[in-house]
Amino acid sequence: MLTSELKKMEQGNSIFEREVRKLDVPICQLFRDKQGRIAPVAFNPEGKPLGTKDAKQVALEFNQLVTANGNKLLRARRQNLNPAVGKRVAVLFSGGPAAGGHNVVAGLQASLGKQNTLLGVRGGPQGLLDGQLFAISGKDIKRLLNTGGFDFLGSDRTKIKSPEQFAQVRKVCAKNKLNALVIIGGDDSNTNAALLAEYLYPDVQVIGVPKTIDGDLQVGQYLPISFGFDTATKIYAELVGNILQDTPSSRKYWHFIKLMGRAASHVALEVALQTRPAIALISEEIAARKIPLRQIIDSLAKTVIRRCRKGIRHGVVIIPEGLIEFIPDMVGLLKALNEMLAQRAASFKNLSLAERRALVAAELAAEQAALFKSLPGYLQEMLLLDRDAHGNLQVSQIPTERLLIDMTAARIKEISPGTPFAANNHFFGYEGRCGAPSLFDAAYTFNLGLIAGSLILDNRTGYMAALSELSRGGKILALPLTGLINIERRHGKDEMVIAKALVRTSSPAFKFLAARRKAWSGSDLFTSPGPRQLWGPAARQLPISVALNQGYADLSFKL
Amino acid sequence: MLTSELKKMEQGNSIFEREVRKLDVPICQLFRDKQGRIAPVAFNPEGKPLGTKDAKQVALEFNQLVTANGNKLLRARRQNLNPAVGKRVAVLFSGGPAAGGHNVVAGLQASLGKQNTLLGVRGGPQGLLDGQLFAISGKDIKRLLNTGGFDFLGSDRTKIKSPEQFAQVRKVCAKNKLNALVIIGGDDSNTNAALLAEYLYPDVQVIGVPKTIDGDLQVGQYLPISFGFDTATKIYAELVGNILQDTPSSRKYWHFIKLMGRAASHVALEVALQTRPAIALISEEIAARKIPLRQIIDSLAKTVIRRCRKGIRHGVVIIPEGLIEFIPDMVGLLKALNEMLAQRAASFKNLSLAERRALVAAELAAEQAALFKSLPGYLQEMLLLDRDAHGNLQVSQIPTERLLIDMTAARIKEISPGTPFAANNHFFGYEGRCGAPSLFDAAYTFNLGLIAGSLILDNRTGYMAALSELSRGGKILALPLTGLINIERRHGKDEMVIAKALVRTSSPAFKFLAARRKAWSGSDLFTSPGPRQLWGPAARQLPISVALNQGYADLSFKL
Structure with a gap:
């Protein structure tokens, strides 16, 4: 039964x-x-x-x-x-x-x-x-x-x-x-x-x-x-691919999708290679090229406007989780705020939001004060209020995807007020860690x-x-x-740790993205990689970034 | 290359x-x-x-x-x-x-x-x-x-x-x-x-x-x-299954997951049958049994506490998108607020939030005023401020999953202050509409x-x-x-429309859930249905609720 x-x-x-x-x-x-049974191997230097x-x-x-x-x-x-x-x-x-x-x-x-x-x-x-x-x-x-x-x-x-x-x-x-x-x-x-x-x-x-x-x-x-990494990125890539497939069906939404992956942008890069969205932000490039927040927003807004002029009112933006901590002027602002708050820890906590704002306007360097002012109100509040026991900001709590949507919308209003821009935000994280x-x-x-x-x-x-x-x-x-x-400086002291591998802008995987992204943002060239298959002809796929960076001839793995 | x-x-x-x-x-x-070619068929009444x-x-x-x-x-x-x-x-x-x-x-x-x-x-x-x-x-x-x-x-x-x-x-x-x-x-x-x-x-x-x-x-x-329906629920069920699989790995999180599906709870029911979470709310049951919000929250809080006493600090709650509009006292409150606002449309819009709150306290029936007061501040604001051009509340904008988390946390604090309760919220929607x-x-x-x-x-x-x-x-x-x-009453007038099929609490699919859910909430009995397969031995699966309601002998389809 x-x-x-x-x-x-x-x-x-x-x-x-x-x-x-x-x-x-x-x-x-x-x-x-020789009998086909599993046996251990021996190693040599x-x-x-x-x-x-x-x-x-x-x-x-x-x-x-x-x-x-x-x-x-x-x-x-x-x-x-x-x-x-x-x-x-x-x-x-x-x-x-x-x-x-x-x-x-x-x-x-x-x-x-x-x-x-x-x-x-x-x-x-x-x-x-x-x-x-x-x-x-x-x-x-x-x-x-x-x-x-x-x-x-x-x-x-x-x-x-x-x-x-x-x-x-x-x-x-x-x-x-x-x-x-x-x-x-x-x-x-x-x-x-x-x-x-x-x-x-x-x-x-x-x-x-x-x-x-x-x-x-x-x-x-x-x-x-x-x-x-392969499973997580295949799960995220299916979801991003599904949403991409939705955009020319519904014909009216942008989707800003944040992907888990703490500091490095490997996940964002791999998912972008799997799906070919209009825009994929790569933190390491932004840091390397010292691109300020204003310029990121400007570029997002202009892409929305350019696509709209072609009749494409939709698109997908991929955002690495750690982005904020790679945007040079945001890093500077966060540091300045942290220092300011640390110096005044005792008195600061008794100040009202308005008093804190006034302090920021008065004490930050002009450029940083202007950057602070350009942020949406809720983020300003967060930067001044949401701090842990040590006075540190919980950067991972910043809703980067929401922030980029709101600032892009504001910028579009400035430079092309009639351009329609309806955007949804997503964060994919836990879904990818424990999948089969x-x-x-x-x-x-x-x-x-x-x-x-x-x-x-x-x-x-x-x-x-x-x-x-x-x-x-x-x-x-x-x-x-x-x-x-x-040796890395962590929490204010030198520690011996295994170095984290970040995305290199000189890597073949990044270069492929860099060479194609203009075409991807200009029209819909996305692809939908579908659910990962355990059986059948589509099952043996390596991560694209790995195959590119390792110089493999194709995407299928062979063990 | x-x-x-x-x-x-x-x-x-x-x-x-x-x-x-x-x-x-x-x-x-x-x-x-006879030649194996595709040919049309003829029909008879x-x-x-x-x-x-x-x-x-x-x-x-x-x-x-x-x-x-x-x-x-x-x-x-x-x-x-x-x-x-x-x-x-x-x-x-x-x-x-x-x-x-x-x-x-x-x-x-x-x-x-x-x-x-x-x-x-x-x-x-x-x-x-x-x-x-x-x-x-x-x-x-x-x-x-x-x-x-x-x-x-x-x-x-x-x-x-x-x-x-x-x-x-x-x-x-x-x-x-x-x-x-x-x-x-x-x-x-x-x-x-x-x-x-x-x-x-x-x-x-x-x-x-x-x-x-x-x-x-x-x-x-x-x-x-x-x-x-099958594809969307299989996509959501994979994600819910992944998150369920995450819970005993991480051992510290509850996840409240809202699933797309406007009014009816078919999607939530099917995903629950596919995954067997600790809790699945079914809107139609809540309406049929006239369960007030307070009781839903109380039951959620008690499940969290009961599991915690067994050493299980995690779990998953499935929430149908349309829930709010099926909770009887919430329906009453929304209706009363709408009527109040409609009567005072002209003057209301000039009132401050504080004045609106005062009006609500003064004019609503005592029970409704109490319910209003029990809601988190942001929801109170939403109910009083976020209205469309016709003064109607955008019910779909209510973050039900967040609301349930916050009210459950508050209730746990009242009845068992030491119980740990860390919760994440998710909404799966667009991801499921355009998948392969x-x-x-x-x-x-x-x-x-x-x-x-x-x-x-x-x-x-x-x-x-x-x-x-x-x-x-x-x-x-x-x-x-x-x-x-x-004939249904819609937007204040009778319209001839195809009747929407809601979940029937007498249906075999609902009854299966009702018979097993106590066991599912008592310990981890979840199952992880994995990504949908197009090839291989796991490819031919019908929706479970369909197989149950149609009285099929097993889950595989045969055409």
Whole structure:
């Protein structure tokens, strides 16, 4: 009966989830032994050492790791015929979820095999501190295969940094007789992995796996992309494509769409390449070319007007989440306001809004006061009122998409009052983090899991699993975490962290956008990439920006 | 080279779009002749006449149609061996877009064949008045097949109602020598189709095709659903499923998700059945059980608290777009405010917000004044300030999802102050209207096009194409439009319109929800239906509510 069939679909048993669990994902040939079974690979150092501008200081701080690994890239070219046995390995998720995390666990389990033990850590780094470990069963793996989310283990954002925390981790490792830890996370989590690897050396191996939908954890030819980026951008690109498809159907709306992705604009760039909208703002270009807010608005308004003269009263604008913090004069204004408020912290909080406004007008430099005045009232209020406990503005709370609409509307009224401009705003974020992995992410993460497991059975520590040449069968790599770390000023002090990869305006992906965008804004050339397919002829697509930046010949991946 | 390959993807040539155009959609066996070619079918009246409570008055108003058709349902059981030839047929989209519209055109073309001519109307009903017609080519059909949106023809919301408009349509039909018009639209557009069919009788045939993502154009066993509903709900269900999957990964957020669908809650109900969230509000139930706002909020707050006590600090609430207008005390308040403002229209507009508030406190009945006072400040302002030119409130502008979050937070503070409640809000609408059709919508609409074309070649007028028994090969039907029309009070006067189908609390779909929701709110039983698949084992899924309400044995469709 249908109703009993429907009851069985509860708790992750939709038709899709049941079918997708049966799907075989491709793995690199090197992971198959002669009988076609999955087997671990062995690694050898290759090429010159990796290192940032701060390599020397990093070598001092991470003395044991750098001495042991020489910051050398590892590459696997053969199977490991003498893998370690009897290892106890724990795996955890750190930070925001990204599609494919579950398959990292599945790949890890597959390469560790039955002669080693895989434990899961519940609740991320905090769960590790709390000793929330459990043995992962074959039934667990079957259930999580190819599914989205981090719910199998959960996650959190705790950073393990203090001496007490390190000591606590050592205690938990000892209690659980752990030989290795696998940390699945973004740049900060992998920085944490490096710190732990150094601290626990040589007792417990620590391996990182590169996760983030933002795409800002990537290392040139060695690590084309982090996992989760492909799924998130395919989800956003479908939605943007749907909305683009709506515009010439409805013939009257502009849509301003903000896309998740903290600082870097990789997500916005990829979605623009997938969909070809009228306008895509790229934060890094705006910062590099020092384009002030006024000019961004002016350009938006003129595009609306130009299209309208051609009879096109619609369009789509893609906006990266982190935009505000890349617009040079906005950065200056925010900084000036922060400093002003910090100096007067005590008295400021007793001032009325009107008094605060007067202060701003009187004390800011003329240009900054003018910029402030040009902002919509609600944003002015936000800048003066909405501050956290430390007096800092919550920049992520600024409704950039609304701000751009309102300022564009005002500018249109100034220069071409009759031009119709009806605009909707959207923000796509959470929708993209926990979707079912694309076929690429499902395969990529399973392979990353195989690599992480292989590194452990090859007795490596302080490495991040990596895979490149994604259109040519896959090149199995491991990057020394210490080779990626540089020194950055954060919260007022120098910190050793893995550098975030921003969009480079010299990259092939950006250049493609730059070469085509005039045509895209002039008329409707958009394309609608549709829902990501797990089966059939449209399933094997790489991110376009990755294929361009890596110099691949086409968009299909091959592992 | 990759860049030239990427340029070719512009203007609707993504990998997905190129592949999906090649996809064969299933059609009912009856549409195939012995050589396997597509051929039109012939219809015969069947069963008792259809009719609403107002059948008598409708028969007076639509005298010619009712006399000719006897309000009889038509069914096709055989092919049409003597189809009309030389017909000139025009097709138009009316109202908001819905996935599958393009395939209606393709199906129509396929059944009309080469011995008749298909014209497209650009820009909907207004385009018809303006005579914006063009011949549709085979190349056009190839290009639009299985793609989303209404952009091939465009659409608008003009209602053809006045004598001048009718005369203008007759003129355009004469000028273009039209024998038939096909109107693809929702309930209002099909009402329009009936009016035109009567007016143009017997010179020009008019056939309606049931479109709307809202799902409120359905006729029991004869028309299980309008097209576009399946795609929209599958798109929303994927997003809701992704967010559900996010909740136990992040472990700290509630998400309040409003879903498009004007009045009826079919979309919310279907998405809830697809995903099994903690809470799904169904407007029709709230109206039927006369549940006041206070009680809705109280129940939301208690669910949050109950789950929190079990360690579940997250959840998803699904909210139908039209909710506010179904909550009995809110309806009363809005009505009272409207009447108050109407009586004092002239003086009211000069009052300050404070004066308006005072007036409300003084003049509303005590209960209504209390309800008003319980609303968040921004909503109070909206109710007193944001009014259109006629003084009417734009109910669709009320941020219901935000309102429920804020009131729930306040209620939690009252009854369980320590309970954590961090909530995000979402509204999914445009994303669902123009997506690539699901395999069901692609097939359903192509068949509806075949039916519309067959009706024309069988010399019928005043009918709406319909298809039922979707899991059993398809039953080809046509519904007399006059049999669906009733009299409703709209904008202060009686109008003859096709009745909107609301969710019935006695329906199997609602009952399934009602039977399971306690379990869903008690713990995480959600399921994540994933992106809709056009290929592979998960592609052939019917909407769950349709399968339940039609009494099908399973969820797969068979045509």
